[in-house]
Amino acid sequence: MAFNTLWTQKLKSFFSLIGVLIGVTFLIAVVSIVQGMNVYMEEEFANRLVGLNTFQLRRMSDFNMGNVTEDMWKEWMRRPRINNEDANVVEARLGTPALFSRSCDEQGKVTVGNRSAKGINLNVVDAPYFQIKNYEFASGRPFTAQEARAGAAVAVIGAEVAEKLFPGVNPLGRTATVASLPYRVIGIIQKQGTMFGFSMDKFVIMPYESPARRQACRLAFMDELHVKSPTVAQMTAAVDRTEELMRIRRRLRPNQEDNFAIQTAAGALSGWKQISTVLFAALPGLVAISLVVGGIVIMNIMLMAVSERTREIGIRKALGAKRRDILAQFIIESATISTVGALFGIALGIGLAYLVKALTPLPASVAPWSIGVGVFLGVAVGMIAGVYPASRASRLDPITALRSE
Amino acid sequence: MSDLVIQIVDLTREYQMGEDRVQALKGVSLEIARNEYVAIMGPSGSGKSTMMNMLGCLDTPTSGEYWLNGQEVSRMPDDALARVRNREIGFVFQTFNLLPRASALQNVELPLVYAGVSSRARRDRARAALERVGLGNRMDHKPNELSGGQRQRVAIARALVNEPSILLADEPTGNLDSATSADVMRVFDRLQAQGQTIVVVTHEADIAAHAARVVTLKDGLVASDARQERIQAA
Structure with a gap:
């Protein structure tokens, strides 16, 4: 019955579900792209550029995703370069097997x-x-x-x-x-x-x-010394040992920071991790705004529907519909609009994610949980938006409702 | 004592109209036995509509008692009244009041939906009801695809589908031409012959003439209550 009513009022229904549609589209697309980036960064970027169980000893890190201030840059440029003797010492005294x-x-x-x-x-x-x-x-x-x-x-x-x-x-x-x-x-x-x-x-x-x-x-100077350990544990130990050896060689006091960089896959990811954390933190707010707007639109559409269909409500009441029957009818209708919106949003979001994947080098992979969240939000927004109109409908006096045109 | 379906004792109904209190019903008492065919008449302002709302459990009285099929309904809360309307009363309205977007069958099924009947049983009973009013071949038509007389017969099928204690008709032929009116009145006559209790609220004397008893209201009181020789539709 809810579907019937929706179908006969296609255009109105379309406009009413657009808010939810946009919100869910946004949710799915952003999550897909960020998730895809995560997978990509972890599996491809970090391991291919830096390498598995591998680290590089450098003057300064060459993946800098966060903000690099001018002061930071100046400090980096003042650092001594890595020289042959550094490499020889690390190689001789690392203590764990490794390739250099x-x-x-x-x-x-x-x-x-x-x-x-x-x-x-x-x-x-x-x-x-x-x-x-x-x-x-x-x-x-x-x-x-x-x-x-x-x-x-x-x-x-x-x-x-x-x-x-x-x-x-x-x-x-x-x-x-x-x-x-x-x-x-x-x-x-x-x-x-x-x-x-x-x-x-x-x-x-x-x-x-x-x-x-x-x-x-x-x-006698180099850009970087590559070191590869056989296992993760040995690499972790090798990183610590290398830092220690370099600090001794550079005569750094305990309160001084390293004036060299040890670049690992995990390290290369940290910048990206920050970006994705920010994106994920902003996402709920953005989605919430469009869902609230979508909910208000649906609520207004439903209020309109209630006043247009006052007579129908009167008929239903005369035929024995209880308050909760009318309440359920309108809440289901509202949840249906919103869920349909969410489903379209999911389809559009997935489409958008694949479009991004196809047209840009950015990878995208759709996260199943985001689809679940999308459906849930669709149902929830619709139900919440439907409560007020539905309760107004359910409280209508049958005599007045029957008389209305 | 005969088998009473409706027993009304000293019923009043007052409305607040701005500053004034208007008494639409000033103390009506009425008894209707099972399988009676009663017409309620009266000029406009006589309290006829209020009486109809009271009988149909759409409204509750200010004072007095209303017993319907052994239940005191005058003090019932909303949801209990909804249940009584669903089980005990079959409405037939002047304007048919069918749901425009639903088929004849869906319209007839509606009271059964609210009675909690399973969808299979609903279908079967709604079909049977439509066949009883001669619309077995129009079940999937929407109201706007049916003539006025056919619409009213769908409404009658809907009224009867839950086997109510009373069939309550409010100007059932008000929107029909005389030929289809006679048609609808014939359906009523036949239903009465099959044991249905019928109450028709009307201001048309020739409709009231079908009833065995005419109750006339005037100024919120029963002015007359007379049995008469029925005119059977040809």
């Missing part, structure tokens, strides 16, 4: 014949780097410890570099010019895809001791 690789990188140009590619990440590393990054080879091989030690002019390239500079030919064994120096391509890394729209395949990796290092960093 120094790393320097720089954006630059790579040339093959008359083709060249700009904005390529030129990266010099030690041999264990490939293991630390968990890189899989599409073809070829990583450079050996001997090649690394000798600073051989060999290079491992990313999939996009291979496509751009060696179209239609096998790059293995061919020469690419990096920083005016010829490097022999010995390996190609499998395609890594994109992250936030940026290609993860525009890199050339060369031995740390090879001549290109001079382009990337100064002698």
Whole structure:
């Protein structure tokens, strides 16, 4: 019966459910996008950029999602860089098994014949780097410890570099010019895809001791030291030990803060965690506002319905409807409007989430609990909004109601 | 003592109209036995409508007693009155008062909904009631797809579906032409012959002529109460 009435008044019903629709759409879409981001940040971003059970010792963190003030920035720029001796001490005295690789990188140009590619990440590393990054080879091989030690002019390239500079030919064994120096391509890394729209395949990796290092960093200094432990527990211990060793080397007093950064996957996530916390804190307020507005709209529509259908109420009462029958009828009707609104909102929210996923690099995954909350809110808003109109309807005097036109 | 369906003792009803108190009923006493066919007549302002509301348990008296089928209904609270209206009274209104968006069958089912009858039994009983008034082939029609006479017959089916103690009709032919009026009055005659108690409130003498007894109200009092030779519709 409630559905019947709603269907015969389609347009009015549509307008009345739009508030709830918007509120629930918003809820589903925001939760989906934030949840999707969470999954993405945890599974993809942190583990791919930083690596599983891996940390980096750096002058300063390179993922900064929060506010970086000018003072913070100035302090970072005053910090000493990480040098070879730091790396040697950490490596020698870490106390737990681990893989180590120094790393320097720089954006630059790579040339093959008359083709060249700009904005390529030129990266010099030690041999264990490939293991630390968990890189899989599409073809070829990583450079050996001997090649690394000798600073051989060999290079491992990313999939996009291979496509751009060696179209239609096998790059293995061919020469690419990096920083005016010829490097022999010995390996190609499998395609890594994109992250936030940026290609993860525009890199050339060369031995740390090879001549290109001079382009990337100064002698005896590095951008970062990569450390990978076999287990989470060992990594936690290694992080603590590294901090300790560095503080001793830098002669920091207990009240002084670290003047270096140890970057872990968890650490890289903390900035994002803050953002998502803020979003989740603001969400209930925003949803609540649209639901309150939606509830008021529904209440007004229902008041209108009660006055338009006074005669019907009179008829029902004459035929034996009790107060609670009329009350139930109008509350159910109101809850139906609102729930239909919520269902459309859920559909629209999911649609929106998928649209965002399709059109932007932002991932989105619909959280089942948000659908549950959406349905619940729909029913609840409708019922609450229906109480007042329904109680007015139920208190109508049957004689007056029957006489009304 | 005969089997009384309605027993009214010294019933009054006052309304507050602004500053004045208006007495619509000034002490009416009336007894109606089972299977009687009574017409209540009177000019406008005689208290006829108030009497109809009282009989239909839509209103409660200021003083006096109203016994309906053995229950004292004059002091009942709202929900108890709703139950009495549902079980004891079948209304037939001048303007039919069908729900416009519901089919004939749904309209007839409505009193059974409020009686808490299961949906299957509701359907069966509503069908049977519509067949009794000759509308077995119009069950799925909406009121606006039916003629006036057919609408009134749907309303009669609705009034009868819960097997009420009294059928209470308020100007049942007021919106019908004379041919369909005769049609409706024939249905009433037949129902009375089958044992139904009928009370018709009307100001039309030829409608009242169908009743075996005519109660005339005037100025809130019973002016006359006479048995008469019934005219049966042809």
